[in-house]
Amino acid sequence: EIVLTQSPGTLSLSPGERATLSCRASQSVSGTYLAWYQQKPGQAPRLLIYGASSGATGIPDRFSGSGSGTHFTLTISRLEPEDFAVYYCQQYGSSPLTFGGGTKVEIK
């Protein structure tokens, strides 16, 4: 099973700042089959990025993904007030599917 470790656990930033979230895999994720999701309290998770770097439909271009192998990054170029949330990575290249433990982006 591929274990995904997200860091930091909590990121304290101000609106307008750049956020860089890390997702590290215990073994290589085949085919860059990695997705990122955003989750706000009481809301459904929302798909942001798939294939490590492809933006999902309707996602603002301030969200970008990069990486391959065992290290992936989600970058939010300029934080908007609505971006403060928890973010999860998920690998779908190997069975079983696995998720990271999440990074909470909070207002500083």
Add this chain to the structure above:
Amino acid sequence: EVQLVESGGGLVQPGGSLRLSCAASGFTFSYSDMHWLRQAPGKGLEWVSYITYSSSPIYYADSVKGRFTISRDNAKNSLYLQMNSLRAEDTAVYYCATDAGGNRPYWYFDLWGRGTLVTVSS
């Protein structure tokens, strides 16, 4: 509006049963492969089960195999999860989600519901 709405959660004793439902609207449910996932309190997300648009094949996580049964009724735009022999470790918010794939499953999820809480406790 495109949405998924889960229902059927609640408090159940260990060893008990519960049936979750997921109502789909705003898209062609009968063409969509579907999943159930869950999130235990304070924990990360866990995939639970998958069903194709035609109800075959079906897959389960090892943690629920033999106890949970996924099914769907395309005429009612509904997905179900029958949960038997429930354990304390099954306590979680349960989400239904659509598979992002078309002709084949992609195994990531492009539409989620808000979830329904299942608590297994005596």
